[in-house]
Amino acid sequence: MRPLFLFATASFWLVVLGFAASDLWLPAAPQALPPVTTSKAHSLAEVARHKTPDDCWMAIGGQVYDLSSYLPEHPSDPDVIVAWCGREATPAYLTKGKGRAHSARADRLLTEYRIATLRTP
Template sequence: MASDLKVHSFEEVAKHNKTKDCWLIISGQVYNVTSFMDDHPGGDEVLLAATGKDATNDFEDVGHSDSAREMMEKYLIGEIDGSTVPQKRAYIPPQKAPYNPDKTSEFVIRILQFLVPLLILGLAFAVRHYTKKE
């Protein structure tokens, strides 16, 4: 049967990402699991979350039983064309801007330029209020 399997592109498989039309890629094989959606013990959300990508790790991480692996055979519809699968990208954390003391100093100076006149004005009002002759 392996020689009769159709080769599917990643783009084609990724289009089948709905409850009524769901295909998965697991270990280089393409599975049409549409008819299994209601019966999947983890619910259809689990299967839908595995669409549009290589779901091999998702499948293996769960630790499926031998009987589950045997059951997969009836959903097998083809193989994935590996050259069409996007390369996995490594996570690159965002770079923090290096500490710039000059920028911090500029910020402090602007705050002080705003606050100092207010403090002086407040002090002037307080002095005037407490030194008024009655």
């Protein structure tokens, strides 16, 4: 009886640890970004004026982000981001241009660069 109890207990904890660790290797489902807590709003025309690596704004998911200071920190080539500066970049962000979503960590990091909501006409 004791070996059965030990086997069942060990199996239970292995399953629990497996579920906990699965977050590390399973891709995160795309999540809606939280709303901006500021009352500022910029139009897409205003975003378009910020299209250089030193002044890089993007509209993603109805929000406006200033990613100028993030460009040197981006894990891949900054030119990937620069191509989307001054533009509506939601499709690029959601697919990373390769059909893969950004991670939950990237979503959390993006919120640090949010400056306004996107004003629609």
